[in-house]
Amino acid sequence: MEIVRSGDQLAEAGKTARARGGRLAFVPTMGALHPGHLSLLALAREAAGPNGAVIASIFVNPTQFAPHEDFDAYPRPLERDEELLRSHDCDALFLPAQETIYPADFGSWIYPAGAARGLEGDLRPQFFRGVATVVSRLFALVKPDVAVFGEKDAQQLAVVRQLVRDLALPIEIVGGPIVREADGLAMSSRNVYLTPEERERAASLYAALSRAKTLFEQGERRSTVLRECVTGEIEPVPGIKLQYVQIVDPVTFQPIPRIRSEGVVALAAKLGKTRLIDNLRLGS
């Protein structure tokens, strides 16, 4: 696996993939890789085709963290990550320096509206500006044909799709299904923050989403009822503070009063100091 740090090296990697008649597939990450990320790598390999190449990036993007958030504490097990990527058939790893992403003369910040409104956008006002801007920079540098993002960050995925549509970027966006622990907890680099007790309680988030899904499959379409089902499951669990539960449109990520064909139940909760998000697609 090639370690790539500069734009010039990136151009070479892209040329090589395309010279072989394949596509360059890209998996942007903040590192601290878990099986969720590895499933994205597998999707990238599939999308790249037999002659294509897969490139991952690790960059803990400071601009998507608020001052009180966990930028400094965010896990950075770089050697382990490199080993994981190597053993999962990744062709290249892009490890940009801060000044490669944000050079001194950089100045084009993207403030997404639309799908970025509400939910995470309300609770983390800096988040989607940071995400849309870093993704636009990573795309500008890596120039992939296809990019793979996890569906756990479902609103982020909707914002990235919106960005690609608005700027007409020639990049196919692929969403990777959430990978879960045996008890249903969505895999996340932040799960390592949980105490054993919190870890046990965290399973109730998925249990609650699953209850809403069962209701939906029984014919329930009203968002208020589906939300109350989730809230009613989680609120009795001690030590979990729900931040939001919403039924949203899968594309616009705006709340809908009832589900016509498809919807997403999205939630955020705090367990002690750790903030977790999860979601479940209904009607796909």
Add this chain to the structure above:
Amino acid sequence: MEIVRSGDQLAEAGKTARARGGRLAFVPTMGALHPGHLSLLALAREAAGPNGAVIASIFVNPTQFAPHEDFDAYPRPLERDEELLRSHDCDALFLPAQETIYPADFGSWIYPAGAARGLEGDLRPQFFRGVATVVSRLFALVKPDVAVFGEKDAQQLAVVRQLVRDLALPIEIVGGPIVREADGLAMSSRNVYLTPEERERAASLYAALSRAKTLFEQGERRSTVLRECVTGEIEPVPGIKLQYVQIVDPVTFQPIPRIRSEGVVALAAKLGKTRLIDNLRLGS
């Protein structure tokens, strides 16, 4: 000259130009065309090459006007503009509807920093957000190989160059020299707002810039002295209110204390209700 309104028609125009082995050169405008715009068309023709195509757009972009500004009053002589473009060898005119530029699901606003700070960015806080966003949309729709912008809006040109660099857009940006009236007034669609008396006084803006240039050519490099020269020329003229005079770096558009190799003297002034900007390059 083809009139193009949709993205599909645009794709055809681009394909035709490239099928002939030429480039697609683009001149975005807000209409109310004057000889300054026509000089940009000539530069576009040159950049497109013998087999290329030239496309202009007319779109009075609401998002770069503040509520108190002249969006409604902005001149829209569409028939005359079409005739001018036709007689100046323009291959296609893109006339987008508002919902083509800003569709219902649009949400990727660009807030430029860097070159957008100061001067126009201070006096018109909405302006460069509107400009960068509409330019990114026009580029996404037109997909030109080269785009031509006038140097009268020198800070805008710096912001567009920054945008293209930051997003690594595969578009060459060409700046077109300012075209002036016989008495030196920079051509602008807003000059029609001037009363005969204001029109006469407006010539002092270029006269003042020229005095600074003479001083520069005599060896003066200190920004304070060059600024005072401009201010001293304009302030005695009745009915002109200077908004700023600055000596800035041509790329970053940030004020510099002295000119090493190149600088730009940029100014803005109000004559009655009309706001005019002008600038002169020193040391190019």
